[in-house]
Amino acid sequence: xxxxxxxxxxxxxxxxxxxxxxxxxxxxxxxxxxxxxxxxxxxxxxxxxxxxxxxxxxxxxxxxxxxxxxxxxxxxxxxxxxxxxxxxxxxxxxxxxxxxxxxxxxxxxxxxx
Amino acid sequence: xxxxxxxxxxxxxxxxxxxxxxxxxxxxxxxxxxxxxxxxxxxxxxxxxxxxxxxxxxxxxxxxxxxxxxxxxxxxxxxxxxxxxxxxxxxxxxxxxxxxxxxxxxxxxxxxxx
Numbered sequence: 423x424x425x426x427x428x429x430x431x432x433x434x435x436x437x438x439x440x441x442x443x444x445x446x447x448x449x450x451x452x453x454x455x456x457x458x459x460x461x462x463x464x465x466x467x468x469x470x471x472x473x474x475x476x477x478x479x480x481x482x483x484x485x486x487x488x489x490x491x492x493x494x495x496x497x498x499x500x501x502x503x504x505x506x507x508x509x510x511x512x513x514x515x516x517x518x519x520x521x522x523x524x525x526x527x528x529x530x531x532x533x534x535x
Numbered sequence: 536x537x538x539x540x541x542x543x544x545x546x547x548x549x550x551x552x553x554x555x556x557x558x559x560x561x562x563x564x565x566x567x568x569x570x571x572x573x574x575x576x577x578x579x580x581x582x583x584x585x586x587x588x589x590x591x592x593x594x595x596x597x598x599x600x601x602x603x604x605x606x607x608x609x610x611x612x613x614x615x616x617x618x619x620x621x622x623x624x625x626x627x628x629x630x631x632x633x634x635x636x637x638x639x640x641x642x643x644x645x646x647x648x649x
Contacts, residue, residue, distance in 0.1 A: 426577070453635055464541070464623055464639035465578070478636065513577050517635055522566055522585075522627065524635060526577025 424448065426527035428514050434533045435504055443499045443530045447516030455524060456489055456499050457513045465513060471497065473519070504534045538562075539626055541640030549648055551613050556643045558624035559606045565629045567600055567607045568637070572621040604629075614647045621645075 427446045435441050447454050452473045457465040467481040471491040482488070486504075491497040501508055511531050515524040540559045548554055558567070566585040570578035582591050584600035584607065591598045595618075597610040607624055621644050625637040 455635070457639075462621070462642065462644060464539075464641045465625070465637075466639075467636055470636055515577070522568070522583055522635065523580050524637070526579070528575065528577050 426514055426516055426525055428512075428527035428530050430530060431528065432531045432533075434535060437506060437534055438503055440500065440502045441504055441532065443501075443512050443532070445497045445499070445514030445516075445527060447495070447497070447514070448525055450494075450518065451516035451525075452494050452519040453517045453524075454491055454497050455515045455517075456497070457515065458483075459511045459513055459529070461510075468499070468512075501532075504532075506534050508532060509534045539624055539638050539640040541624055541643055543643060544641060545644045545646075547646040547648065548614055550616060552647075554611050554614060554645070556609045556622055556624075556645075557606070558608070558626075558640050560626065560638075561605065562626075562638075563604050563629045564626035564638075565604070565631070567604075567624060567626045569598055569607070569609055570623040570625060572623060572642075578621075578623055611645075614645075616647045616649050619645055619647050 429444045454471045456468040469489045470478040486502045489499045511529040513529045515526045517524045568583045569581045572578040582598045587602045587604045589600045595612045599608045621642045623642045624640040
């Protein structure tokens with residue numbers, strides 16, 4: 423079946439502009455996660471959605487970052503007034519309820535010039 | 536702050552050699568996972584270990600969870616060029632319930648030369 427998809431795959435933006443990244447999770451997966459990965463590094467947790475519960479935003483690095491999810495489907499991560507340090511790969515993952523295994527999308531590579 | 540220290544960060548070996556990657560923490564985890572990531576792709580889950588002392592084998596890969604569930608290791612026997620990639624350990628902290636909020640190590644970049 424279809425895996426997690428993300429768009430765009432690459433995004434180059436100028437410092438100060440806003441960007442919106444999209445994630446389509448695996449159908450039926452109630453949990454959705456956003457992570458940030460700097461070059462050659464591990465993953466940094468950003469935000470977590472589980473069903474209709476309030477999202478866990480504890481990993482968002484600043485108030486320039488926000489995310490939304492429509493029900494148990496698509497999610498968008500928005501970064502306002504982008505800075506050069508926001509340059510990274512943004513990964514989305516989904517998992518079935520109560521499951522440990524997370525399935526990752528290919529990521530969006532964001533470059534802020 | 537719960538951290539997972541992964542070592543080594545970079546490993547370059549010849550085909551046929553053995554290697555071990557370590558993942559250590561002072562915190563206890565209810566489970567620990569190992570992922571492999573190739574350039575331009577998201578991480579792919581290799582294994583999940585949940586019981587202290589547990590050993591799992593996946594072909595030439597052997598995964599071990601420490602008795603105290605604070606550390607784990609990945610051993611690759613007779614490495615192949617196809618094993619090249621970024622290996623990530625990720626732990627689910629004890630008490631985090633079913634949130635699935637994983638703590639990731641920094642990763643080990645493995646290069647296997649033919």
